[in-house]
Amino acid sequence: MSLQLDFPAVLERWTSFLAGAVLTLELAAFATVLGALLGTLAAVGRGTHNALISGPCKVYVETIRNTPLLVQIFLVYFGLASLGLKFSAFAVAVAALTINVGAYTAEIMRAGFEAIPRGQIEAAEGLALSRLQIYWHIILLPAIEKVYPALTSQFVLLMLASSVCSQISAEELTAVANYIQSDTYRAFETYIIVAVLYVILSLVMRAGFWGLGLVLFPRRRRLGTPL
Amino acid sequence: MQQNPSSDSIVSLRDVQKSFGSLRVLDGVSFAVERGEVLALIGRSGSGKSTALRCIDRFEKVDGGEIVVCGHRVDRPDVDLRALRQDVGIVFQSYNLFPHLTIEQNITLAPCAVKGLAHSQAKDLARKVLAQVGLEEKLHAYPEQLSGGQQQRAAIARSLAMQPKVMLFDEVTSALDPELTAEVLKVIEQLAADGMTMVMVTHEMGFAKGIADRIVFMHRGKVHETGPASILTSPTTPELTQFVGTGNLKS
Numbered sequence: 001m002s003l004q005l006d007f008p009a010v011l012e013r014w015t016s017f018l019a020g021a022v023l024t025l026e027l028a029a030f031a032t033v034l035g036a037l038l039g040t041l042a043a044v045g046r047g048t049h050n051a052l053i054s055g056p057c058k059v060y061v062e063t064i065r066n067t068p069l070l071v072q073i074f075l076v077y078f079g080l081a082s083l084g085l086k087f088s089a090f091a092v093a094v095a096a097l098t099i100n101v102g103a104y105t106a107e108i109m110r111a112g113f114e115a116i117p118r119g120q121i122e123a124a125e126g127l128a129l130s131r132l133q134i135y136w137h138i139i140l141l142p143a144i145e146k147v148y149p150a151l152t153s154q155f156v157l158l159m160l161a162s163s164v165c166s167q168i169s170a171e172e173l174t175a176v177a178n179y180i181q182s183d184t185y186r187a188f189e190t191y192i193i194v195a196v197l198y199v200i201l202s203l204v205m206r207a208g209f210w211g212l213g214l215v216l217f218p219r220r221r222r223l224g225t226p227l
Numbered sequence: 228m229q230q231n232p233s234s235d236s237i238v239s240l241r242d243v244q245k246s247f248g249s250l251r252v253l254d255g256v257s258f259a260v261e262r263g264e265v266l267a268l269i270g271r272s273g274s275g276k277s278t279a280l281r282c283i284d285r286f287e288k289v290d291g292g293e294i295v296v297c298g299h300r301v302d303r304p305d306v307d308l309r310a311l312r313q314d315v316g317i318v319f320q321s322y323n324l325f326p327h328l329t330i331e332q333n334i335t336l337a338p339c340a341v342k343g344l345a346h347s348q349a350k351d352l353a354r355k356v357l358a359q360v361g362l363e364e365k366l367h368a369y370p371e372q373l374s375g376g377q378q379q380r381a382a383i384a385r386s387l388a389m390q391p392k393v394m395l396f397d398e399v400t401s402a403l404d405p406e407l408t409a410e411v412l413k414v415i416e417q418l419a420a421d422g423m424t425m426v427m428v429t430h431e432m433g434f435a436k437g438i439a440d441r442i443v444f445m446h447r448g449k450v451h452e453t454g455p456a457s458i459l460t461s462p463t464t465p466e467l468t469q470f471v472g473t474g475n476l477k478s
C-alpha cells in the first residue's frame with residue numbers, strides 16, 4: 001500500500017477554493033448577524049409574560065433544536081419553491097442558517113438574561129427607566145458578556161455546518177470541493193485542503209469575535225479581564 | 228418643624244395591607260413623612276420594614292390601604308410608575324451599580340434616557356453629585372474598582388442625579404464594615420442637613436437617634452410604636468424596650 005498525494009493538481013484550482021471560502025465566510029457573516037438579532041428577539045419574547053408571544057418563541061426554538069439542519073435547509077428551499085418564490089441558493093442558505101442559529105442563540109441569550117441579578121433591574125426601574133431602556137442599557141451587553149464564549153462558539157459551529165448548503169448548490173467551500181474532486185479524481189487531497197481552509201476560517205472568525213469583544217466590553221479592556 | 232403637616236406630606240401610608248401568600252407582612256401600616264423630614268424604620272428582622280419601603284416605590288403592590296407619594300396614588304393600579312419613580316430615589320443594601328458602565332455613565336444614564344438631558348449637562352450633573360458624596364476622582368472608574376463604601380456612595384449619587392423629592396434607603400450600610408459605614412452615614416447626614424426628605428430602614432440605632440426626626444418601630448407587620456428619636460432612649464412598649472435593649476443601641 002502506498003500513499004501518493006498530488007497536491008499541485010488540486011491547488012491549480014486555488015481561485016475556486018478561494019471563492020468557495022469567501023462565500024462560506026459571507027454565509028456565516030450574514031447568518032451570524034441576522035441570527036443574533038432573531039435569537040435575541042426570541043429570547044426576549046420567551047421571557048415575556050404574554051403567552052401569545054412566549055408560546056410561539058418556545059415552539060420555534062424547540063422545533064429547530066430538535067430537527068437536523070439539512071432538513072431545515074430543504075424545508076426552506078422546497079417550501080419557497082412550492083410557493084412559487086424564486087430566490088438564489090445563497091439567499092435560501094442565509095435564511096435557513098439564520099433560522100437555525102437563531103434558535104440556538106435564543107437559548108444561549110436566555111441563559112445570559114437570567115444571569116443578570118434581579119437587583120440590577122430593580123435599580124434601573126427605580127431610576128424610572130422604561131422596560132425597553134432597561135433591556136437596551138442594562139441587560140443586553142452584560143448578558144452578551146456573560147455568554148460570549150458560548151455564543152461565539154455557536155457562530156463558528158454555524159460556519160462549519162454551512163457546508164451542508166452544498167446540497168442546495170450554494171457555491172460555498174464544500175460545494176466547490178465536490179466539483180474539484182470529481183474533476184481531478186483527487187478527493188483526498190481536495191478535502192485535506194478544504195479542512196485546512198475551514199480551520200483558517202474558524203481562526204478568522206474567532207479573531208473577529210475577539211476584536212468585537214474589545215469594542216463591546218470596554219471594561220474588560222480597561223481592567224484587563226479576559227473573556 | 229412644619230406648620231401645616233397634612234398638606235405637606237411627601238409620603239403617606241394609611242392602613243396598608245400586604246401579604247405574601249398566607250403570610251401577612253403588613254397589617255394596617257400607617258405613617259406619614261413631611262417635607263424635609265427624616266423617618267427611620269426600625270424593627271426586628273422580618274417585621275416588614277423592607278416591604279413597607281418597597282411599597283412606597285411600588286416594588287410591591289399593596290393588597291389594601293392607601294399610599295400617596297408626592298401626589299401619586301401608589302396603591303391605584305393606574306399609577307404612572309415612571310413619573311412616581313422620577314420623584315422617588317431608592318438605594319439598596321447591595322448598591323446595584325451597573326457593572327459594565329463607568330461611575331459617570333451609571334449616573335448620566337437615567338437623566339439622559341428618562342429626562343432627555345443633554346449629554347454635556349448630564350456630565351456636569353455627574354460631577355456635582357459625585358462631589359456631594361466625595362467621589363469626584365472616581366468619575367471614570369468602573370464599579371468593581373471601588374470599595375463597598377464608595378460603591379454605595381456612588382449609588383446614592385446616581386439617585387441624587389434624578390433630583391428626587393424623597394429618598395428611600397434600605398439598610399444601605401449593612402454590607403459594610405464600620406469604617407466604610409461611617410463614610411456612607413456621613414453622606415446621608417449631609418443630605419439630611421441639606422433638607423432632603425428621607426425614609427430609611429436602618430439597624431444603626433445610634434445613627435437613627437442622631438438623624439431621624441421620627442422613628443417608626445415595626446413589629447409583626449404593624450407600627451408598634453412611633454415618635455421622636457427620644458423614644459429610643461425612653462421606649463414605652465415592652466417590645467421596643469427589648470429591641471433597643473438587645474445591644475441595638477450603639478452610639
Ligand SMILES: Nc1ncnc2c1ncn2[C@@H]1O[C@H](COP(=O)(O)OP(=O)(O)OP(=O)(O)O)[C@@H](O)[C@H]1O
Pocket residue numbers: 247250252270271272273274275276277278279
Ligand atoms: N417577595 C417575597 N415573597 C415571599 N415572602 C416575602 C417576600 N419578601 C418578603 N417576604 C417575607 O416577608 C416578611 C417581611 O420581610 P421584610 O423583608 O419586609 O422584613 P424586614 O423587616 O425588612 O427584615 P430584615 O431586617 O431582615 O431586612 C419576611 O418573613 C419575609 O420572608
Ligand SMILES: [Mg+2]
Pocket residue numbers: 276277278398428
Ligand atoms: Mg429588610
